[in-house]
Amino acid sequence: MDKDDLRQLLNYVKEGKISIEEAIKKVQIAPFEDLGFVKFDHHRHLRQGFPEVILGLGKTPEQVVEILKLVKDRNHPVLATRCNDEIIEKVSKEIPEAEIHELARCITLYRDKVKIPEGMGKVLVISAGTGDLPVAEEAVLTLQMLGNPVEKLYDVGVAGIHRLFENYEKLLDARVLIVIAGMEGALASVVGGLVDKPVIAVPTSVGYGVSFNGLAALLGMLNSCSAGIGVVNIDNGFGAAFLANSINRIGRNVKK
Structure with a gap:
């Protein structure tokens, strides 16, 4: 509950739209709300600038829907990540206004309410190959929901390094770069040697036999x-x- 929420709540009490007892209950549940299977943190956006993100992995479709409905009632932008087909199908039926991002495996609500603050630099998301796109799109969507200008540069891996060099200006124009690669993960090292900006490397589980589901890229x-x-x-x-x-x-x- 931020200052605007609290101000509105007090005005509702003043105008007689809700009772004092109802207002007390809303304030009591403000820090977090216990749904039995989850204690949802309503104050996350006050501390970190964005409400608690829902991790779909390991949750049932019914649980994800219940959490989304809870946050939806507060009119805050919502992001749910790692959502499987069953979750996506259930959410689509129960919450038709939800946006489904199949490649990113994410669900969003109220994405149109996200604003980019003044002075924010551009974040460039780079992927080595098409197989890395689910991870790349998850990063892009998260950045957008957090209010960042984002640019994409996909399929520029070291197997055809000229594709990266042809986009060198984009590397220089970014304030932060995210480099996503599987196989041996060499793209991050190449990009890191070309720029004087922070580079965040993301190894992916894409690769043949001894890639060990991304461990080879991680170590690289x-x-x-x-x-x-x-x-x-x-x-x-x-x-x-x-x-x-x-x-x-x-x-x-x-x-x-």
């Missing part, structure tokens, strides 16, 4: 010879985007 990125590269977990587009958002907001309101 951790062992990068280019300085200034940070590495998140395998397939963690969401985590990379959240970190990029934090970096992008540093110094945003500092007057020169």
